[in-house]
Amino acid sequence: MLRSQKWLAGDDEVSVAHRVALRSVGLTIEPGDERPVIGIADSSSELNPCNLPLRKLADAAHAGILSAGGLPVRFPTMSLGEDLMKPSAFLYRNLLAMEIEEMLRSNPLDGIVLLANCDKTVPATLMGAASANLPAIAVLGGARPVSVFRGKKIGTGTDLWRAWEDRRAGRLTESGWAEFEACLSCGVGACNTMGTASTMALMTEALGMALPGASTSPSGSEESLREAHAAGVRAVELVRQDIRPRDIMTLKAFENAVTVLHAIGGSTNAVIHLPAIAGRLGLKLGLVRMSQLGEGVPVLADVEPSGTMLIHDFHEAGGLPVLARELNEHLNLDEASVSGLTLRDIIANAGERGTAIRTVTNPLFANGSFSVVSGSLAPDGAVIKTSAATASLFTHTGPALVFDNYDDMRARIDDPELNVTAETVLVLKGCGPVGVPGMPEWGMIPIPAKLAAAGVTDMVRVSDSRMSGTSFGTVFLHVAPEAAVGGPIAFVRDGDLIAVNIESGSLDLLISPEEFTTRRAAWVRPVSAHLRGWPALYEKHVTQAPEGCDFDFLQAPTPEKLVFVEPVVGRS
Incomplete structure (x- = not known):
């Protein structure tokens, strides 16, 4: 029997009411309709x-x-x-x-x-x-x-980020920026x-x-x-x-x-x-x-x-x-x-290959498009999109410049007095699933304006947030556990050395175990501004990034939790 017949089959007052409801929107259903x-x-x-x-x-x-x-x-x-x-x-x-x-x-x-x-x-x-x-x-x-800006096809998101870097570095004028905005409305x-x-x-x-x-x-x-x-x-x-x-x-x-x-x-x-x-x-x-x-x-x-x-x-x-x-x-x-x-079967029916799909003998990259790293800064892992990153930064050690949240980053990133060099590791924390809440796409921290103007196009960046799929750069994302629940990224301070090595799969905070213990003991969990509603429920039940940021009560870790309980069909 069709599932819908629990509602629609029969001649009692309940099934009649259900059929009338659908008849009212134009669907005529008779008893026993299959x-x-x-x-x-x-x-x-x-x-x-x-x-x-x-x-x-x-x-x-x-x-x-x-x-x-x-x-x-x-x-x-x-x-x-x-x-x-x-x-x-x-x-x-x-x-x-x-x-x-x-x-x-x-x-x-x-x-x-x-x-x-x-x-x-x-x-x-x-x-x-x-x-x-x-x-x-x-x-x-x-x-x-697809629209065209100054002779080039514009890719949504990706070319916006590139144009914004040009604007901040002085390579794109105000009128050019306005022209670009018009092109994006395609x-x-x-x-x-x-x-x-x-x-x-x-x-x-x-x-x-x-x-x-x-x-x-x-x-x-x-x-x-x-x-x-x-x-x-x-x-x-x-x-x-x-x-x-x-x-x-x-x-x-x-x-x-x-x-x-x-x-x-x-x-x-x-x-x-x-x-x-x-x-x-x-x-x-x-x-x-x-x-x-x-x-x-x-x-x-x-x-x-x-x-x-x-x-x-x-x-x-x-x-x-x-x-x-x-x-x-x-x-x-x-x-x-x-x-x-x-x-x-689908492969057997596939058509001719065009140039936007490479052959296996002529790939863009030979070994996947993203890597997973872990270590003292990300015990449960972090992710980097290697196909859109800079290979020369795949192994790097540099001092941290820490932003405690998104507003802090936006307020300081273009400060000409910012203590930053191309070797610096930019760290944005407090932006994970619980931290905002909702884990926004803030991980692609902009290159500081004074470095962008000097020609720097990429830096190592580390965050417990996400980034848009249209983004690019040497950005380590989804650091878990996140800062808001006491992950090690919460304890990073300006000047701490951070070491990344994609080949060995490591992302480490280079401080002594004693210093790490001291900082952990001093850490106080942030107080949420959300006392009710969806954000409060979200903060209470969301899992960390490696588990998919689903709610713990919606997952099905055991067979009995796969059961879909049908409603009792009777009078409403």
């Missing part, structure tokens, strides 16, 4: 230009569900947009995941089409769908159009670089939760509309075939996703999101394992910030199916996808 009810979780919002293309895709998915004999029910969900939400959309990822899970739990839905695009919306919907484990398929909104959709949105779209496809090749279709394209329609059709079939997220998102599928993450030079944010999704399925995906999966994996996507092109070029080069064909010896090819095809 058409599956498919939800369309629409996260489009005018506060989130990244997700606006989803409005038309929702219509296309709706039509696809109808054509396949299903009953489509569209409902709005929270829209997590990085452009406007402060301190970070990441603070609300778990809230949207809870919303998806509870909408599925509490309503007569047999399956779900997840419409998502911006950075945190994508993992949030997958987390919620994983917990509910009802048949699900994801539809992504695609990247925004339309709706996700960032057109290999930012977190494009990365997580590709992770969704690599996990098998989206149709082959659909994760990189440009926003507003006819191609994306056709794919959304096909996803609606497939959602009905998934219900009838009883194929669920736990059948698709296996441990081997996550290994495929991490391998692809390395090969695309993807966002370090995925290193947090993937363990969070896996944790909802009772799967462990640790930092060390994710680093190991990159060993020997070539970086093939020639896309900013690691490469030179944009995500549209990657799509035209064949997208994930072609990339997977190049990587086939590194992948688990017999993993299934929501399309009904295995990865082996």
Whole structure:
């Protein structure tokens, strides 16, 4: 029996009330109707230009569900947009995941089409769908159009950071800066670089939760509309075939996703999101394992910030199916996808390779795109995107310049009297999951203005926060434990020597054990300003970055916590 029939079948007053509710919105259902009810979780919002293309895709998915004999029910969900939400959309990822899970739990839905695009919306919907484990398929909104500034294609985010450095260093005038701003207003959709949105779209496809090749279709394209329609059709079939997220998102599928993450030079944010999704399925995906999966994996996507092109070029080069064909010896090819095809089938149907996807004999980099380090400064680990960093800084020892929080950093970073040289290690603390709360993308600390003006383009930076997938530089991120819970980064002082060595995987604070003990004893946990509401709940229950920053009570570490408890269906 379809799950929805618990609500809709029968002739008592309860089932009549349920059928009337759906008839009121245009869905005529008779007792014993065997058409599956498919939800369309629409996260489009005018506060989130990244997700606006989803409005038309929702219509296309709706039509696809109808054509396949299903009953489509569209409902709005929270829209997590990085452009406007402060301190970070990441603070609300778990809230949207809870919303998806509870909408599925509490309503007569047999399956779900997840419409998502911006950075945190994508993992949030997958987390919620994983917990509910009802048949699900994801539809992504695609990247925004590309504009041109002074003869060069502009990559969202990446070229903004570069232009801002030029502005601060005096290389870009006020009028040039205004001209650049106008160029950035190029339309709706996700960032057109290999930012977190494009990365997580590709992770969704690599996990098998989206149709082959659909994760990189440009926003507003006819191609994306056709794919959304096909996803609606497939959602009905998934219900009838009883194929669920736990059948698709296996441990081997996550290994495929991490391998692809390395090969695309993807966002370090995925290193947090993937363990969070896996944790909802009772799967462990640790930092060390994710680093190991990159060993020997070539970086093939020639896309900013690691490469030179944009995500549209990657799509035209064949997208994930072609990339997977190049990587086939590194992948688990017999993993299934929501399309009904295995990865082996998808590779066999892949098209011609374009220039934005390198061959394994001519990669951008030869050994993965990110590394994990640990040591006395990061006992539980930290992450660096090596494909977008400076190799000459991979081994470095320098004195710390410490910023206690974001406001402190912004207030002092351009001070001409700042005591800093190119050898200095910039440290930003107090910006982790608990610290703000919400772990904003503040880790790419700007090069101090006086050094930028002198031609310095990169420095070693260390933080317990994140950075945008569009960012770059020798930045050690997600330092765990974070400062706000008493991690060693809380005890760093100006002038302390910090040593990094990517080859040996180390990140160390070079002070004596006695001094470390003294500082720890003197440390006082910061008092939170949040006494109520979502931030207070978040601070109390969020896990650290290596565990995915999910809530402890939403994870499924044991089999019994995988159980999705159905509601009692009766009078409301």
